[in-house]
Amino acid sequence: MSKYVKQLVTRDIQRQLEGVEDAVLVSTVGMDAxxxxxxxxxxxxxxxxxxxxKNSLARRATEGTSLATAFEGASGPVAVCYGGDDFVSLVKEVVRLDKDEEKYDKFVANGxxxxxxxxxxxxxxxxxxxxxxxxxxSLLVGQILGPGSALSGAMLGPGKMLNSQIKKISEGDE
Structure with missing residues (x-):
């Protein structure tokens, strides 16, 4: 590959990864089309x-970015996965596919x-x-609302008991 072609490919990789902060590297070597x-x-x-x-081109394209550390020590062709709702969702999906030995046996999460x-x-x-x-x-909302609902229950409990006693007295059931 000539130096000019490498520069073009590097520029294309930089455009694809523009704005990407987190990514997962996987291996798809041996998978059919x-x-x-x-x-x-x-x-x-x-x-x-x-x-x-190709990892050497990716290393060159991500130089100076937060993604550069991902390609340290990588060898051979690697697949870069990025996107999703958040990074944890991305990782959960990649690991789920990695565990699917029946369908994607050659798909391996490397880092x-x-x-x-x-x-x-x-x-x-x-x-x-x-x-x-x-x-x-949802965990945060539960933690925020938990003390309020406990306080509400504590305040309403005695009031309901008092209300039922007043009702009994008014009905004459002392």
């Missing part, structure tokens, strides 16, 4: 993009980058166990 196409379709349903790139820090394969699997954005919001 039909399976890869099916995989891309499944990822696209979750708003996840994937493209295969990634989160907030500028490199993740290895075990790190990616650890992040997949975290709650995603929606789950975190």
């Amino acid at each position: 039909n399976t890869t196409n099916e995989l891309r379709g499944e990822l696209a349903e979750k708003n996840i993009a994937m493209f295969v790139v 990634g980058v989160m907030d500028g820090e490199r993740l290895d394969a075990d790190g990616v699997k650890a992040v997949s166990k975290w709650p995603n954005r929606d789950e975190q919001i």
Whole structure:
């Protein structure tokens, strides 16, 4: 590949990854075209993009960005997955597909980058166990509303008991 072509490919990779802060690197080596196409379709349903790139060109294209650490020590062609609702959702989907030995046996999560820090394969699997954005919001709302509902119950309990006693007295059932 000539130097000019490498520069063009590098520029294209930079455009594709513009604005991307977090990504997961996967290996798709050995997958046939039909399976890869099916995989891309499944990822696209979750708003996840994937493209295969030569690691040396990706390293050159991501130089000086938060994604640069992901390609340190990478060898051979790698597929870059990015997008989704949030990074944890992206990782959960990638790990789910990695575990699907029947359909995508050649799909393997190798690592990634989160907030500028490199993740290895075990790190990616650890992040997949975290709650995603929606789950975190529901936990937070539960924590915010919990004390209020406990206070409301504590205030309403004695009032209801007093109300029932007044009702009994007014009916003459002393």
